[in-house]
Amino acid sequence: MAKKNTFYITTAIDYVNAKPHVGHAFEKTIADTLARYKRLQGKKVFFLTGVDENAQKNVQAAEKAGISVKEFVDKNTSFFLELCNKLNISQNDFIRTSAKEHAEVVQRLVTKMIDKGDIYRGDYEGLYCVGCETYYTEKDLVNGKCPEHNTEPELRKEAAYFFKLSKYKSKLLEIIPDYVTPESRANEVLTRVKEELNDICVSRKGATWGIDFPNDPDFKIWVWIDALINYISGLKEKEQEYWPADVHVIGKGINWFHSVIWPAILLSAEYELPKSLLVHGYLKNGDRKMSKSLGNVIDPLELLDKYPADVVRYSLLKCSVFEDSDYSEELLIKRNNEELANKLGNLVSRVSTLDERYGLEKTTPLDSKTTVSKVNDLMNNYEFDRALNEIFAFIDVCNEYIQNKKPWESEDKKVLYQLTNAIKDFTILLSPFIPETAEKIARIFNFEISLKTLESPIKITKIKKSEILFKKIETTQKPKMEEKSKIKEKSNNSIIEINEKGSMQESLAKSKEIIEGKIPYEDFAKIELRIGKILEVTDHPKADKLLVLTVDFAEGSPRTIVAGLKKQYKKEDLKGKKAVFVTNLEPANLRGVESNGMILAAVSADESQVVFIEPEKDIKEGSKLR
Numbered sequence: 001m002a003k004k005n006t007f008y009i010t011t012a013i014d015y016v017n018a019k020p021h022v023g024h025a026f027e028k029t030i031a032d033t034l035a036r037y038k039r040l041q042g043k044k045v046f047f048l049t050g051v052d053e054n055a056q057k058n059v060q061a062a063e064k065a066g067i068s069v070k071e072f073v074d075k076n077t078s079f080f081l082e083l084c085n086k087l088n089i090s091q092n093d094f095i096r097t098s099a100k101e102h103a104e105v106v107q108r109l110v111t112k113m114i115d116k117g118d119i120y121r122g123d124y125e126g127l128y129c130v131g132c133e134t135y136y137t138e139k140d141l142v143n144g145k146c147p148e149h150n151t152e153p154e155l156r157k158e159a160a161y162f163f164k165l166s167k168y169k170s171k172l173l174e175i176i177p178d179y180v181t182p183e184s185r186a187n188e189v190l191t192r193v194k195e196e197l198n199d200i201c202v203s204r205k206g207a208t209w210g211i212d213f214p215n216d217p218d219f220k221i222w223v224w225i226d227a228l229i230n231y232i233s234g235l236k237e238k239e240q241e242y243w244p245a246d247v248h249v250i251g252k253g254i255n256w257f258h259s260v261i262w263p264a265i266l267l268s269a270e271y272e273l274p275k276s277l278l279v280h281g282y283l284k285n286g287d288r289k290m291s292k293s294l295g296n297v298i299d300p301l302e303l304l305d306k307y308p309a310d311v312v313r314y315s316l317l318k319c320s321v322f323e324d325s326d327y328s329e330e331l332l333i334k335r336n337n338e339e340l341a342n343k344l345g346n347l348v349s350r351v352s353t354l355d356e357r358y359g360l361e362k363t364t365p366l367d368s369k370t371t372v373s374k375v376n377d378l379m380n381n382y383e384f385d386r387a388l389n390e391i392f393a394f395i396d397v398c399n400e401y402i403q404n405k406k407p408w409e410s411e412d413k414k415v416l417y418q419l420t421n422a423i424k425d426f427t428i429l430l431s432p433f434i435p436e437t438a439e440k441i442a443r444i445f446n447f448e449i450s451l452k453t454l455e456s457p458i459k460i461t462k463i464k465k466s467e468i469l470f471k472k473i474e475t476t477q478k479p480k481m482e483e484k485s486k487i488k489e490k491s492n493n494s495i496i497e498i499n500e501k502g503s504m505q506e507s508l509a510k511s512k513e514i515i516e517g518k519i520p521y522e523d524f525a526k527i528e529l530r531i532g533k534i535l536e537v538t539d540h541p542k543a544d545k546l547l548v549l550t551v552d553f554a555e556g557s558p559r560t561i562v563a564g565l566k567k568q569y570k571k572e573d574l575k576g577k578k579a580v581f582v583t584n585l586e587p588a589n590l591r592g593v594e595s596n597g598m599i600l601a602a603v604s605a606d607e608s609q610v611v612f613i614e615p616e617k618d619i620k621e622g623s624k625l626r
């Protein structure tokens with residue numbers, strides 16, 4: 001039998017009772033990255049996302065907003081479409097469950113379940129959470145409240161239709177371990193299924209919004225049955241070609257519905273089962289889950305107005321998929337500045353500049369095979385953050401290589417060829433994660449993003465130097481002055497002098513730790529210290545304690561570094577000198593001048609003396625301290 005070359009991937013369909021939050025952006029981005037990765041591997045991919053418009057809570061939210069339900073869902077759905085658009089999500093279709101075609105498929109499946117005798121009529125009395133659109137038993141509740149919403153469910157009694165979920169217990173116990181990823185989420189539902197699996201109510205009496213129950217218009221179909229079936233109805237005429245789904249990507253809050261109820265519906269309606277369920281964790285801010293009711297939501301549309309899609313995507317994809325992860329705008333900025341701008345952007349800019357100047361000469365490429373195979377394994381395990389770490393480890397290798405080989409001095413075209421080929425390799429690997437940037441890089445170095453290009457050496461072409469790929473994002477956080485004075489109190493000798501208005505809270509905190517002598521060596525090793533040659537010294541235009549230094553680190557072009565040494569040194573005493581600098585700090589804006597490093601100085605205990613550190617013998621600028 002020929003191996004199936006299609007790949008069908010879905011996200012959960014989102015409730016449209018509110019605007020999207022960053023968790024929606026996270027889920028769509030991981031699904032999109034996987035979809036793009038499979039396309040790169042030559043699979044014929046169908047990627048479905050969309051919205052759940054039939055939920056009862058839309059009715060309540062619309063009433064609150066004072067507009068019709070239709071008007072309400074149309075408006076909110078547009079925000080979800082906008083999110084997909086701005087995030088560069090490559091969905092093949094976007095399903096809205098209020099569509100007529102969806103209702104027809106839902107009724108078809110429910111009719112099959114009725115015909116099979118799996119749905120029966122009875123009375124239901126229970127605790128219902130409108131937020132979840134589900135009945136709970138007492139023991140599901142936490143202190144009498146819904147575990148998801150922290151609200152008290154309402155007591156309801158109504159005539160109802162039931163689905164014989166209990167009938168599928170042994171089959172479910174058999175399929176869940178292979179179906180659900182990660183294992184911890186599979187175990188969670190297995191425990192619950194083993195304990196007790198009751199039949200479930202699948203109708204809503206007298207509801208005005210939703211899909212009619214087949215042959216009984218007094219009832220609507222319970223919204224979860226309706227919502228889950230989107231994975232089939234969304235395929236429309238492509239059902240034959242793509243079903244069963246290869247992976248459903250969902251959040252941990254709806255694990256039960258997808259691990260237990262969905263396969264049971266499919267078993268009852270005699271459909272093939274989806275191959276896997278990827279259950280992701282939540283993004284949180286500090287210790288708390290982000291949610292509208294907690295008021296700590298990051299609006300992804302606002303983020304996407306401020307930052308390029310790839311920066312948002314990258315910052316999200318660096319979060320662990322399985323565990324709950326911290327996420328904030330500060331983290332986005334850090335990931336942009338330290339990784340995208342400093343590592344990836346810098347390398348592309350340096351290599352393309354040198355390529356333009358000196359050209360390329362064919363030789364044995366740098367080996368990227370191990371990286372490619374590791375990334376492949378990690379992607380198949382849905383470990384996107386670790387796959388990115390692997391790719392960036394290779395970028396680190398390239399950055400070290402250029403630093404060691406110094407092609408700006410040697411003019412070595414073979415080294416440039418090796419670096420250019422390496423850029424091709426990691427760019428293709430990065431393309432599912434940051435597709436726009438990958439396209440840009442591919443245009444700079446004239447290659448195509450494909451598996452074939454990944455496997456063959458780069459063709460020698462004329463290359464033009466690139467524009468800046470990632471701008472450094474300035475942080476507005478300023479260190480508190482009292483913290484700074486604390487550092488000075490603790491030190492009885494020299495300290496790493498932080499420029500007086502340095503905006504680098506982190507490095508400040510770090511130097512504080514250094515003084516207290518409590519950090520592991522690896523942390524210290526993160527600080528890059530180099531010898532720089534001071535080429536020029538000018539007065540800072542706006543600050544009377546600051547000097548603006550032009551410092552050469554043999555990097556091709558010199559850096560601008562602001563130093564708080566004006567009281568202690570004359571300009572001519574600094575010019576031409578070599579000194580020790582911290583060279584891997586985020587750029588800091590010091591009263592209108594961007595400083596790209598920091599000069600080190602020793603400060604006496606009474607602060608009367610501040611002297612910079614000169615190397616004992618002459619040594620080439622750019623040399624590292626270690």
Ligand SMILES: [Zn+2]
Nearest residue numbers: 129132146149
């Ligand atoms: Zn709830």
